[in-house]
Amino acid sequence: MLEPLQKSDKYEIISELARRRGFFWPSYEIYGGVSGFLTYGPLGTLLKQRVETKFREFFIKPFKMLELESSIIMPAVALEASGHVKAFREPMAACLECKRRFRVDHLLRDQAEMSDTAAEKLSLKELAAEIEKLGVRCPECGGKLGESNYFMTMFETSIGPYSEAVGYGRPEAAQGIFVEFKRLIEIARGKVPFGVVQMGHALRNEISPRQGPIRLREFNIADIEFFFDPKEPHCPFLPEVEKDTLQLIPAEVKRKKTDKAIQVTVKKALEKDYIKTEWQAYFMVLAKRFLKTLGVPDDKQRFIEKLPWERAHYSKQGYDQEIYLDRWGWTEVSGHNYRTDYDLKQHMNHSGADMHVFQEYSTPRKVEETVVSPVPAKIGPTFKADAQKVVTLLSKANAKEVKKSLDEMGHYMADAFKILPEHVKFTNKTIEETGRRFIPHVVEPSFGIDRLAYAALEYAYGKKEDRALLRLPRELAPIQVAVYPLVSKDGIPERAEQLHKALVKEGFAVEYDESGSIGRRYARADEVGTPLCVTIDYETLSDATVTLRDRDSWQQVRTKVEDLSENLKEYFDYKRDFEALGKTI
RNA sequence: GCGGUCAUAGUCUAGUCUGGUUUAGGACAUCAGCCUGCCACGUUGACGACCCGGGUUCAAAUCCCGGUGACCGCACCA
Numbered sequence: 001m002l003e004p005l006q007k008s009d010k011y012e013i014i015s016e017l018a019r020r021r022g023f024f025w026p027s028y029e030i031y032g033g034v035s036g037f038l039t040y041g042p043l044g045t046l047l048k049q050r051v052e053t054k055f056r057e058f059f060i061k062p063f064k065m066l067e068l069e070s071s072i073i074m075p076a077v078a079l080e081a082s083g084h085v086k087a088f089r090e091p092m093a094a095c096l097e098c099k100r101r102f103r104v105d106h107l108l109r110d111q112a113e114m115s116d117t118a119a120e121k122l123s124l125k126e127l128a129a130e131i132e133k134l135g136v137r138c139p140e141c142g143g144k145l146g147e148s149n150y151f152m153t154m155f156e157t158s159i160g161p162y163s164e165a166v167g168y169g170r171p172e173a174a175q176g177i178f179v180e181f182k183r184l185i186e187i188a189r190g191k192v193p194f195g196v197v198q199m200g201h202a203l204r205n206e207i208s209p210r211q212g213p214i215r216l217r218e219f220n221i222a223d224i225e226f227f228f229d230p231k232e233p234h235c236p237f238l239p240e241v242e243k244d245t246l247q248l249i250p251a252e253v254k255r256k257k258t259d260k261a262i263q264v265t266v267k268k269a270l271e272k273d274y275i276k277t278e279w280q281a282y283f284m285v286l287a288k289r290f291l292k293t294l295g296v297p298d299d300k301q302r303f304i305e306k307l308p309w310e311r312a313h314y315s316k317q318g319y320d321q322e323i324y325l326d327r328w329g330w331t332e333v334s335g336h337n338y339r340t341d342y343d344l345k346q347h348m349n350h351s352g353a354d355m356h357v358f359q360e361y362s363t364p365r366k367v368e369e370t371v372v373s374p375v376p377a378k379i380g381p382t383f384k385a386d387a388q389k390v391v392t393l394l395s396k397a398n399a400k401e402v403k404k405s406l407d408e409m410g411h412y413m414a415d416a417f418k419i420l421p422e423h424v425k426f427t428n429k430t431i432e433e434t435g436r437r438f439i440p441h442v443v444e445p446s447f448g449i450d451r452l453a454y455a456a457l458e459y460a461y462g463k464k465e466d467r468a469l470l471r472l473p474r475e476l477a478p479i480q481v482a483v484y485p486l487v488s489k490d491g492i493p494e495r496a497e498q499l500h501k502a503l504v505k506e507g508f509a510v511e512y513d514e515s516g517s518i519g520r521r522y523a524r525a526d527e528v529g530t531p532l533c534v535t536i537d538y539e540t541l542s543d544a545t546v547t548l549r550d551r552d553s554w555q556q557v558r559t560k561v562e563d564l565s566e567n568l569k570e571y572f573d574y575k576r577d578f579e580a581l582g583k584t585i
Numbered sequence: 586g587c588g589g590u591c592a593u594a595g596u597c598u599a600g601u602c603u604g605g606u607u608u609a610g611g612a613c614a615u616c617a618g619c620c621u622g623c624c625a626c627g628u629u630g631a632c633g634a635c636c637c638g639g640g641u642u643c644a645a646a647u648c649c650c651g652g653u654g655a656c657c658g659c660a661c662c663a
Contacts, residue, residue: 020596020614032636032653087663092586102660153663171663207661208586215662312663467625486622515616519624526624535623547623554624585623 010326010458015212017468021528023047023457024213036209036217038450043528046478046509048220048453051294052199054475055222055447058290065195065224066184070176072201075159076166081350082175082343084154084168087313088204091127093148104148107136124148155203155217169203173223174444178343182353185227192357192440193228193279199449213454214331220449226279227440229359230341235278241285242267247302248319250274254305259330261302274305276317280336283445287321287334294452295459295473300324303336314342323455333455334447341439348439360435367431372399378422390417394424460529464554470529471552474572479530480509481568484521486537488514496536499546499561503534506565526551532571532578534564547585550578557582 019025022041026033040048060067079085091104104127127148130136136145155169170176177184177196188194199222209215247261248269264274266281275281284303291301306318315337322330344355374394380387393414394402402419403426405412412419460472474480481503485496493514500512511530513521518535525533533549540546544561559567559582570576 016596026654029654033655035654084663090661090663092661151661153661204662209662210656310663465624484623488621517621517624517626519626521625522623523625537622549623556623 010461011212011328013468014454014457014461017461017527018044018457026212036206036215038213038216038218043478044453047456047472047476048449050476050478051449051453051456052222054293055199055290055449056197058293059195059224059286059445060197063195065197065226066187068177068180068184068196068198069200070173070180070198072170072203073157073159073167074170074175074179076168077350078175078179078347079154079168079170081346082178083313083346084171084175088154088171089150089152091124091148092151093131093145102145104131104145107131107145108134124150151207153205153207155205171204172202172446173198173200173221174225174446175343177223177225178347181344181347181355185357190358192359193226195224195226197222197224199223211328213450214325214328216450222447222449224283224445225339225442226283226444227357227442228279229357229438230441231438232359233277233279233441235282238266238278238282241282242270244285244288246284246288247299248274249302249304251305251307254307259304261304275319277338277441277443280317280319280338280443283443284319284321284336287336287445287447291321291323291333291452291455293473294456294476295471296323296455297459300459302330304330312337314339316340316342325455325458331451332448333451334445337444337446339442339444341441343442344439355439356437357440358435358437361433364432364434367433369429369431370399370403371427371429372397372402372424373427375423375425382423383417386417390414390419390423393417394419399426464526464552467523467526469526469551472529472531474531474574477529477531478509479511479525479528480532480572482511482513482521482525482530482533484512484518484533484535485514486518486535490538491541492536492538495540499534499536499564503565503568506569508565508568522549522554532568548578548581553578555579556585558585559583 015024017023018041021043023044024038024040026035027037027039028034056067059065076085093102093104093107108127108130131145131148154171157167157169159165159167176198184196185192185194199220201218202221203218206215206217209217243265245263245265246269248264249259249261250269250272253260253262264272266275266285269275270278270281275284288298288301288303292298301321301323303319303321306315306320311318316339318335318337320332321334321336323333325331347353348355372394374391376387376391379390379394383390397412397414402412402424406419406421406424410420456472456476457470460470460476462469462471470477483496483500483503485492496514497512500510503510511525513524515521522533529551531551533551535547535549537547540561545558546561546564547556547558549556555578557579563582567576567581571578571581
């Protein structure tokens with residue numbers, strides 16, 4: 001009864017701490033703020049860098065993936081090709097009575113039982129006509145609906161001062177990879193499977209972003225595009241992970257309107273066809289392990305499949321990786337989509353660039369093939385001046401079609417020219433095929449970096465004796481080591497500064513502070529997740545030893561200054577625990 | 586975008602209803618001293634705020650209107 005009505009949730013606590021200590025805060029605060037934009041302060045910038053470094057170690061290095069930085073502004077042609085210009089807009093209409101706004105395509109789906117894809121294809125005029133014809137009404141108050149308008153969810157701009165050229169802020173980093181595919185595959189020396197990664201900003205003009213670092217208009221994304229041969233979809237690393245379990249909500253479970261996850265091994269998920277491609281399953285396991293290293297335990301993670309109408313336009317199968325956050329419940333942190341060859345095909349068709357990959361067979365294959373060849377001696381007299389054209393046409397013609405036509409109708413039409421059997425001859429050839437050409441398929445794990453950084457903070461947050469503590473994994477801590485003189489007199493600060501400099505030189509992220517009492521400084525270090533504090537005292541002056549203090553246990557050990565750097569390196573590489581850093585005090 | 590609630594230093598907040606008693610009060614944090622021999626010690630001092638614009642009034646942090654932003658609900662989140 002006496003409990004406060006609204007207990008402040010972790011988001012509130014974290015964002016207060018984040019503002020105060022410089023992790024992140026809303027941008028443009030002095031002008032009242034603009035929602036959907038976030039500024040990373042000094043500590044947040046470091047934290048985000050650490051998350052990205054971890055990401056590289058986890059996904060890029062082991063697979064020799066290529067990392068890329070392409071531009072954020074994209075010309076309209078590229079995004080028209082990718083389908084985003086069409087897909088990143090929503091037809092919306094307002095109810096004339098209650099003024100609520102709705103997505104028109106959703107209304108048609110729900111009220112008129114029109115399929116989602118059908119509704120998507122309609123123009124504004126056609127939508128209006130359908131609404132009229134089918135009598136679609138406001139689902140809330142039953143009022144009449146007003147005119148439909150598109151809301152464009154990409155940021156639009158123009159490129160160059162006088163040009164009419166339309167550009168958009170990229171809504172995903174992925175397109176930068178597809179657009180540059182030709183160069184990338186060349187750099188990869190033509191071999192699939194291979195992965196490309198792009199981390200960077202992406203822009204989406206969300207209608208009403210409201211959740212701090214969780215939903216931003218400008219956000220950090222890490223897209224992996226992993227290209228493979230659809231005829232060789234086998235993932236060789238699968239045995240390493242197939243016994244790992246995933247909390248899964250496949251579409252067939254989700255349709256039953258339950259969000260109870262089933263626990264299955266990767267192997268079973270593939271057998272049961274819950275996950276359609278091995279590579280995707282593999283990356284889902286890695287994603288789960290990755291989140292664990294950021295501090296999110298297994299039981300706070302799950303994967304939920306997107307139903308067909310929830311999926312992005314390019315996706316054949318999609319799972320969201322969700323983690324549990326105190327304020328928002330299950331929250332997406334990564335999306336795993338099977339994009340097939342959709343994007344490369346689209347860019348190939350629109351740009352004319354060849355996006356095929358050639359893969360050599362281990363042994364060349366012999367292929368029997370019928371070839372049609374023109375007979376100039378007969379064609380010349382028949383077609384006279386057009387003879388050369390006819391020869392060219394016939395040499396490009398498909399032998400099977402020509403034969404079929406001649407067999408069935410007695411002639412074959414090459415454009416407007418009527419070809420008779422005597423004009424051609426057929427030969428059987430054995431051709432040696434050394435490989436095949438195909439457009440690679442792609443699975444895409446795509447992470448929201450801002451959400452990851454936030455999740456790391458939320459899961460690190462805790463209290464010890466009423467003091468706030470960030471138990472960040474040691475490789476994520478913005479500041480690795482703090483150097484403190486026990487008191488600020490008798491030459492102790494000088495000795496401490498000396499040590500501070502030495503550690504900086506060794507490459508550690510070190511902080512030095514001599515203000516206030518030692519206890520206060522420890523408390524401050526705990527609050528920003530600094531795992532270790534080094535304290536210089538009178539003993540240091542006489543025997544060159546220092547105390548090391550552990551953030552989580554507040555225990556202390558004593559170690560020699562000369563061993564410090566080496567010991568710390570091993571500690572941050574997880575080769576040594578805190579207790580092994582010196583003699584327990 | 587709609588409806589409701591709200592906006593005071595770095596942070597949390599008192600004051601707003603009932604305009605003047607306010608050079609806007611406090612706590613914590615920060616900074617400068619003194620003190621201090623290992624966990625937010627004590628002490629002296631300093632810095633620091635009424636979201637923006639308009640209106641009502643002799644007088645506005647306080648009342649009214651508009652804007653911006655935040656929170657909650659609805660819608661949206663491909």
